[in-house]
Amino acid sequence: MKQTRRAVLRGLAGVTVAGPVVAAPFIARAEAMWPAKPVTIVVNFPAGGLTDGIARAFGQAVQQATGQQVIxxxxxGASGNIGAAQVARANGDGYTFLHTVSSTLVQNRAMFKNLGFDPDKDFVLVSGMSSGVLPVVVHKSVPVTNLKELVAYAKTNKVNFGSWALGSSAHILAQHLNEKFGLSMEIVTYKGEAPMWQDMGAGSLQAAMGSPQAMNALLVKGEIRPIAAPSRVRAGKLPDVPTTIEQGFTDDAFVVRGWLGLAAPAGTPKEVVKRMSDLWVAAADSEPGRRMMESFGLTEKPMPHEEVTADYETLKASLIPMIVALGIKPE
Incomplete structure (x- = not known):
């Protein structure tokens, strides 16, 4: 009996040891076959804005390259937190991704008491691309042509300043203007750019900030007037608009830097992350990718997985203290 029992135990041990050996090639084959079914990219902002436009164009390129549908x-909602939380809870099987803005993963942690997810633990960054220059504009009824004039105007007139999300670069810039110059501009937060520009066209906002393509219809109609490019370089689509630095606004809050990020749930296989990163970077050179980047005035190519992961740490170190310093209370 003892020998039999030992034999049984040896047999069970053999099964235990053999399990991973058998499973490893199977897992490797499954990852090599990726994608074997449709891929979903959750965009945590409405259709019609920069985040959505790039996701659709790049997703089309990924679909063309892999032969699998990209949905x-x-x-x-909640400044991007609703969509991000959904992806954070998804299986890390390589078939669900999040396309978002850096503020969802960076600024929001200082803006909300409960995000519904952990930005650092629940995601792995796949790729990231600079969101480009996001001009500050005013409604045609506001008689200003630069940022200094907007400050002077806001001291004696009511100004509603549009922001596409709580804690966004637009929110930071407007809040810093309030703090630095003793203004009381009302910062109006939206669920994305599209509804913000609708209100801007209706005249309920006096100022706002966002992507050139998303605001283009209002620019063409003459409903809005660009007054500053909060960047170190001028916007390619609006080369005559001076930067904030050129206008003497040199504080870090007036020089916007951020990116559009593609992320996957934590636990997504490294091979899938690498493959999707390569596909996303290559999408910038595809026909739909080039057209969309040109329409939004974007010139910088996407960063691969390793690069955006390192830049994420840099962004956190610079932006989080900035929000804390502005005294914005978490909701």
Whole structure:
């Protein structure tokens, strides 16, 4: 009996040892076959803005390259937290991704008491691309042509300043203007750019900030007037608009830097992350990718997985203290 029992135990041990050996090639084959079914990219802002436009164009390129359908699922709300939380809870099997802005993963942690997810633990960054220059504009009824004139105007007139999300670069810039110059501009937060520009066209906002393409219809109609490019370089689509630095606004809050990020749930296989990163970077050179980047005035190519992961740490170190310093209370 003892020998029999030992034999049984040896047999069970053999099964235990053999399990991973057998499973490893199977897992490797499954990852090599990726994608074997449709891929969903959750966009945590409404259709019509920069985040959505790039996701759709790049998703089309990924679909063309892999032969598998790429589904764009818009889940706006709570400054991007609703869509991000949905992806954070998804299986890390390589078939669900999040396309978002850096503020969702960086600024929001200082803006909300409960995000519904952990930006650092629940995601792995796949790729990231500079969101480009996001001009500050005013409604045609506001008689100003530069940022200094807007400050002077806001001291004696009511100004509603549009922001596409709580804690966004637009929010930071407007809040810093309030703090630095003793203004009381009302910062109006939206679920994305599209509804913000609708209100701007209706005249309920006096100022706002966002992507050139998303505001283009209002620019063409003459409903809005660009007054500053909060960047170190001028906007390619609006080369005559001076930067904030050129206008003497040199504080870090007036020089916007951020990116559009593609992320996957934590636990997504490294091989899949690498493959999707390569596909996303290559999408910038595809026909739909080039057209969309040109329409939004974007010139910088996407960063691969390793690069955006390192830049994420840099962004956190610079932006989080900035929000804390502005005294914005978490909701």
């Amino acid at each position: 764009i699922d818009n889940r706006p």
